[in-house]
Amino acid sequence: MKRTSICSIVLISALLLSTLAPGVSQEPVTPNASPEAKALLEFVYSISGKYTLTGQHNYPATKDRNSQFAAEYSGQTPAIWSTDMGFAEDGDTDSYLARPDIVKEAIRQHKKGAIITICWHAVPPTADEPVTFQPRGPFPPDSLASVQGQLLDEQFKEVLTPGTRLYKRWEAQVDSVAFYLKQLQEAKVPILWRPYHEMNGDWFWWGGRVGEYSTADLYRQIYDRFANHHKLDNLVWVWNVDRPSTPIRKFSNFYPGNEYLDILSLDVYGSDFNQDYYDSLKNLSQGKPLLLGEVGNPPFPEILDTQPDWTSWVIWAGMARNVSKKQYQELYGDPRILTQDDPAFWEATASYREACKLPALPLKNNYPADFSGNWLFSEEKSELGNSGTGMVPYRMKANQDGEILFAKKYNLVEWGDDRVSHEEINLEGEEMLSQFFRSPRVSISSWDETTGSLLINSTVTFTRGGNTTEMLSSEEWSLKEDGRILSIRQQSTGFRGEKIDVTLIYEKQ
Template sequence: MNKSIFNLLLSLTLLSFISCKAKGAEEPVISPADPVEVLPNTPFKTLNYLYRISGKKTMAGIHNREPNATPARWTNEVFTVTGKYPALWSGDFLFQAENINNRQLMIDEAKKQWKQGAVVNIMWHSCNPALNEPCAWDDGKGVLSKMTDAQFNDLLTEGTTVNLKWKKMMDDVAVYLQQLKDSGVEVLFRPLHEMNQGKFWWGGRPGINGTAKLYRMTHDYMKNTKGLSNLIWVWDMQDFGTLKADLDSYNPGAAYWDVAALDIYDGSGYTAAKYKAMVDIAAGKPIAIGECEKLPTVQQLLEQPKWTFFMGWSELQFEKNTTAEIKTLHSAPNVVMLDQMKGW
């Protein structure tokens, strides 16, 4: 093409473009196929991860119940059965003399699991502060003992004997949680679990001044007094028929928890009603299956994708599910195992 003709055409094109812009012509808008998802940016890598997988994938987890002398026993059993380790490891501060004395072994395992890329969950079956520690499980003086209304009121009253005993017990476990903080380990902390479960000394007290108030007091002491900024607070309930009402009656307030968990034991399984109740109360925060004996199926997790993790209960997972069921679930594409975790 002649150079002068080319320049003329170019000039005309530019003039046409400028004219259109001057008349307010709109440029075509390109819409992305998938809208950008805006997720909360919390101070916790673990919690941010839960937000990212919510609605997409579910982490496999298992609890390692006593003895604390072997704090990875059931995690290792998952590997034996499936050939892979679960993405979530869970331990317990526990209540018997032997296990209290071996809390350091449990904490050392938590550090190890974190370094391997696992999510760390710790719960606390605690002794009744109105009685003695160490304690048993159900001899009338242990975890399943009862607390009178007067004792519970004293527990919540600053400076009483029971109140100071509870603080001393919290001080004892805070030493270990501080170790984890110093090592950069974030903890899904799940104290006073199954708050609507009346069998535990702390549970079964609905209303603003009931178990929820004890949870708030525990939260404030650990966070503000002890300075444990590495704790991600898990508010945990059990799947009784009264669940929908219980979620309101036992809610300590959204400012006091980061993850809402439900323990599945009532026999009716993973119903749509339970799932909806948890999604509704969470109001956008992550939800999880805090404990279970019968594992969810792959299809159930596809239908209820906002469960960010499930945590099988130690030996019950292997008693209530066949080997084939365990293998199928833990190899599913929507279930996250440890080998898929990228590390912290």
């Protein structure tokens, strides 16, 4: 963690008071933008040229699993939580059915300190959700059913023509996403919204089109639908392009106009931080902020020396290890680069969080106990009665993050690889759903204020041969010996109705 000095405090004060060049407005392009959206955009302006936020993308169906891994691997928590509205089938990490959970997770991340950014691999209007990422042929040329691929010219024209069949299908699809963004609006969560990303490329169905019926027209169309029809006032509009690898992909060919965007952004993979890309985007911006929408590798300090106005980057899901731990330490040692764990980030976001009616960072842990850690089961110290250890996790990794306790459990399988399961417990008593041996489990927690123990009551519903059976269980989690021992007392009813009462002992590693 970087040290805070008198100089850094002066820098932060200057940062918060900084203003734009005359004639450039910091007001969002969204009509009647919410106070939270205004504060978010003001925050981005305030750090431009001074700080760069770290970020991590998360697949839609994984909540913040990628961010958790990035935090553990790199040593600090990314400042930005990123996700996608999804497009794929149930069970896929990109599932569109994850949208209700995306809303909940975005609210949680916002409260705990992250800046929220969302994109959408939009479904082509020629198909219904779910679709695949790449085309799976053969398919008729007029029936694209994947995010990648191209519509026919007449189809793209139809998408942009109100009243037509494909326009109505497009309308219904974007309305389905607006439904969830509206929930975030009601929760007063401002979003860096990045639609139709990499629009100067031709690999996505929406991209690469110039002329009378263009990709820029499509961007303006979704802006109008969200801002003017749905009155979504919590969106900060982020226009996004990829590197201009061919003349037709020149940024200006796809620019929708200053009145349709708040921030300009670029996606960079392969560490291709060409100075010309930065300069071209900077010249196009007319004073508006810049950010890196997606990267495979973050820009290192020597890049930021000549490209200082990148306000943030987001490493794409599954790419956190493109950078070594040693390189992360180098990045985090630079005072310009901010994570959620950095005091400079806490200071810089103070006004923003105040506008959002959220407490200043860092948040305090108000719970009686913190069960975070790597825990190893001790059969010798446990009280098992007549029970064996066949269903007992021999290892557990717990991470208490805000009001959620994440538990990753490892069960020994005698004939194969370990079985790994994930469980989430809401420490505020909200009902949580999970799986127990492929059967649904509902869990609710509460605290024993006297002992500081966490009480978890669960119901597992088993269905066998058309018959349904419920198994009730309770757990009491307690820390002992100055937090070195985790005791879990389990009381339940077995499959045959027998009473089970055991105490499992885990030792902190």
